Amino acid sequence: MSIAIITRGKDLIPWVNALKAKRPTLDLRIYPDDTNREEIEFALAWNHPLGAFRKYPNLKCIASMGAGVDHILKDPDLPEAAIITRVTDQNLARDMAEFTVALVMNHVRGLSFYKRQEHKHLWKPKPYLNSSDITIGVMGIGVLGSYVATQLNILGFKVSGWARTTKEIEHIDVYVGQEELDAFLGTANILICLLPLTKETINILNKQTFRKLPEGAFIINVARGEHLVERDLIDFIDVGHLSGASLDVFREEPLPQNHPFWEHPYINITPHIASITNPATAVSQILENYDRLRNNEPLIGAVSLTKGY
Numbered sequence: 001m002s003i004a005i006i007t008r009g010k011d012l013i014p015w016v017n018a019l020k021a022k023r024p025t026l027d028l029r030i031y032p033d034d035t036n037r038e039e040i041e042f043a044l045a046w047n048h049p050l051g052a053f054r055k056y057p058n059l060k061c062i063a064s065m066g067a068g069v070d071h072i073l074k075d076p077d078l079p080e081a082a083i084i085t086r087v088t089d090q091n092l093a094r095d096m097a098e099f100t101v102a103l104v105m106n107h108v109r110g111l112s113f114y115k116r117q118e119h120k121h122l123w124k125p126k127p128y129l130n131s132s133d134i135t136i137g138v139m140g141i142g143v144l145g146s147y148v149a150t151q152l153n154i155l156g157f158k159v160s161g162w163a164r165t166t167k168e169i170e171h172i173d174v175y176v177g178q179e180e181l182d183a184f185l186g187t188a189n190i191l192i193c194l195l196p197l198t199k200e201t202i203n204i205l206n207k208q209t210f211r212k213l214p215e216g217a218f219i220i221n222v223a224r225g226e227h228l229v230e231r232d233l234i235d236f237i238d239v240g241h242l243s244g245a246s247l248d249v250f251r252e253e254p255l256p257q258n259h260p261f262w263e264h265p266y267i268n269i270t271p272h273i274a275s276i277t278n279p280a281t282a283v284s285q286i287l288e289n290y291d292r293l294r295n296n297e298p299l300i301g302a303v304s305l306t307k308g309y
């Protein structure tokens with residue numbers, strides 16, 4: 001068996017090195033320079049050219065090179081027989097938790113506020129809230145979201161989660177489904193989006209959602225740019241209902257030079273770096289799945305096509 005890597009615009013050197021270091025005999029092919037595509041049953045993919053999988057008539061597994069699979073599922077021409085997997089590496093959850101904690105603390109302790117004051121040479125302390133006075137709502141409590149929620153709770157925040165189906169997470173109030181969305185939003189002083197991108201969650205950060213948040217709520221989006229209706233965010237910050245946002249993901253990446261988010265005083269931008277898959281650790285799961293596929297065993301991180309994650 002051989003593995004094909006099918007991507008666009010990704011630096012493949014660390015991936016090839018990590019795969020070769022773990023499995024020196026691996027027969028690795030890189031699209032579009034590969035031949036004999038009928039030999040390929042296992043593909044690694046990130047942001048592939050749509051339709052490319054169809055060129056591999058015997059594909060049995062398409063493994064995402066990250067936690068998200070929306071870039072694969074948006075292909076209308078997916079081979080029906082292929083199982084799709086995503087990286088569930090515990091390092092991704094740790095990195096995401098560290099990053100969201102940094103964003104939450106930046107907001108809670110007013111670091112961006114003081115940065116703006118610093119530019120004006122202003123020395124004006126303002127009162128601040130303690131973690132126990134703040135409720136953080138985490139939308140999406142899968143592998144990443146539940147870890148993030150737990151870490152924030154350890155810091156003393158009240159944390160609630162919103163999920164599609166019931167989940168038990170110690171110390172976290174879990175709200176379920178559309179019926180409990182309003183109740184979940186009603187208490188969230190900080191709303192963190194960690195949802196998978198599906199047809200149910202696209203544009204979920206919109207004016208209806210923002211309206212239900214308490215006055216002064218803060219938005220953190222570390223999931224996908226398509227979750228957010230950008231104009232609604234700006235409007236709700238500008239009228240003062242939201243206090244601001246930290247965004248790591250955007251509908252268009254890199255964020256276009258003339259985008260209003262760049263100049264907005266209450267919006268912090270980072271370039272999609274919340275939690276970056278480390279090839280050195282992710283390849284262990286990928287090679288494990290490669291072996292499992294050969295042995296007809298269930299794959300780790302297999303995605304449900306109906307749920308979309």
Ligand code: OXD
Pocket residue numbers: 065066067068069275276277
């Ligand atoms: C991912 C990402 O899905 O980097 O892994 O966004």
